[in-house]
Amino acid sequence: MDSQHIDLHRSVISLSCALDLVGIDEVKHGKRVAMMAWHIADKLGWPEAERLSILYAGMLHDCGVAKIREHRQLTESLEWDGAEAHCLRGAEYLEACPPLAYLADEIRYHHTRWEELLLLPLSQRLRLRTNLLFLADRIDVLQVPYLNSEQILVAAPRIVECLQSYSGCLFAPELLAAFAELARSQAFWLAMDPDYLDEDLRELGRDVAEVELGYAALREMARLFSRIVDAKSPYTEQHSERVAQIARCLAADFGIAGSDLDQVEIAGLLHDIGKLRVSEDIIDKPGSLTSDERACMQRHSYDTFRILQRVFADSKIPEWAGLHHENLRGEGYPFKTLGKSLELECRIISVADIFQALAQSRPYREGMHLADIIDHLQQLVEDGVLDGEVVAKLVANADRYYELAQGYCPID
Numbered sequence: 001m002d003s004q005h006i007d008l009h010r011s012v013i014s015l016s017c018a019l020d021l022v023g024i025d026e027v028k029h030g031k032r033v034a035m036m037a038w039h040i041a042d043k044l045g046w047p048e049a050e051r052l053s054i055l056y057a058g059m060l061h062d063c064g065v066a067k068i069r070e071h072r073q074l075t076e077s078l079e080w081d082g083a084e085a086h087c088l089r090g091a092e093y094l095e096a097c098p099p100l101a102y103l104a105d106e107i108r109y110h111h112t113r114w115e116e117l118l119l120l121p122l123s124q125r126l127r128l129r130t131n132l133l134f135l136a137d138r139i140d141v142l143q144v145p146y147l148n149s150e151q152i153l154v155a156a157p158r159i160v161e162c163l164q165s166y167s168g169c170l171f172a173p174e175l176l177a178a179f180a181e182l183a184r185s186q187a188f189w190l191a192m193d194p195d196y197l198d199e200d201l202r203e204l205g206r207d208v209a210e211v212e213l214g215y216a217a218l219r220e221m222a223r224l225f226s227r228i229v230d231a232k233s234p235y236t237e238q239h240s241e242r243v244a245q246i247a248r249c250l251a252a253d254f255g256i257a258g259s260d261l262d263q264v265e266i267a268g269l270l271h272d273i274g275k276l277r278v279s280e281d282i283i284d285k286p287g288s289l290t291s292d293e294r295a296c297m298q299r300h301s302y303d304t305f306r307i308l309q310r311v312f313a314d315s316k317i318p319e320w321a322g323l324h325h326e327n328l329r330g331e332g333y334p335f336k337t338l339g340k341s342l343e344l345e346c347r348i349i350s351v352a353d354i355f356q357a358l359a360q361s362r363p364y365r366e367g368m369h370l371a372d373i374i375d376h377l378q379q380l381v382e383d384g385v386l387d388g389e390v391v392a393k394l395v396a397n398a399d400r401y402y403e404l405a406q407g408y409c410p411i412d
């Protein structure tokens, strides 16, 4: 994959869908924030480029929040002492991702009071953009109890009044004035309906040109999301990154090269993106899962498949990533695909995933020694679950793969 034409607008929407999964109770928080911020920017006559950048920043503003627990705190009060952590984390993630790095500063200060922003050495435009995110974010927190109901029209004046009482201290007066003006129209609030929201967001991207992203940039986008997923639990630190490295090396051992090799790596990075929806209480649970919890856990690979279909529509990435829990006997999930229809790349990612997970400690067991892992994998081959050739390649270079699994090898 030297480069690929990517519809960045559509990709950010899809990534925002993935992030939305963290919300559970009030999904689409990011999209509502984006849309409201866009309307306020439009009211203020901001130029097209700035409106679009606020739209994307809105969709991604909480990318530093990986834990459902953390998200709940953020949505329960107007200000919260621990809010800065997710701003710093989000900015750090975005900075490392070239196509989106220009949004890092907006995200960095999106819970900083206006009166504090004025004291920081930032440009006035940046202050306004980041404060607009803060404002839209807090409007959303106040409107959540009335979502999808006309009651929002009754509550709207109270929401405006509440936020205006923070003029000049939490929020810039000119932003509040534009919001108050817009808030008088019922349309502003009713457009938050989930169906309308998706339609409007798509529409705004109609004239946005596709961008050509090189493989390195695509990998950084994938890495951004793998970091968010892996941050859900201390047990899965760097899991996706390690799986991607192992899968890439295994694929290379099989002679896979060029674009296919790059896609294996990206699929490895994103294989668990659907896990954003799974509560960390389940991921971190020390004992065995109840059937309800298992069902919640198991849906992640299907969610991965669907999310990646939107971003990487014309590639093998959705399939290679989404099928990582299938097995040769057709007893995996979510498609029950039989072994003979599983592409080699899928089988490689499955083996890499299991191998890395066994090498890493989990809440219910310690990380296993290499010899025990090999025994276990060979048993799975005998049982007809895992691909014997893939496991054999791994065993032939076991020490090297074990190092990759444990993160001893630096990642370039």
Ligand SMILES: [Fe+2]
Pocket (backbone or CB within 6 Å): 061, 062, 074, 086, 110, 111, 137
């Ligand atoms: Fe936030």
Ligand SMILES: [Fe+2]
Pocket (backbone or CB within 6 Å): 029, 033, 061, 062, 074, 137
């Ligand atoms: Fe937020």
Ligand SMILES: [Fe+2]
Pocket (backbone or CB within 6 Å): 271, 272, 300, 301, 324, 325
């Ligand atoms: Fe998984």
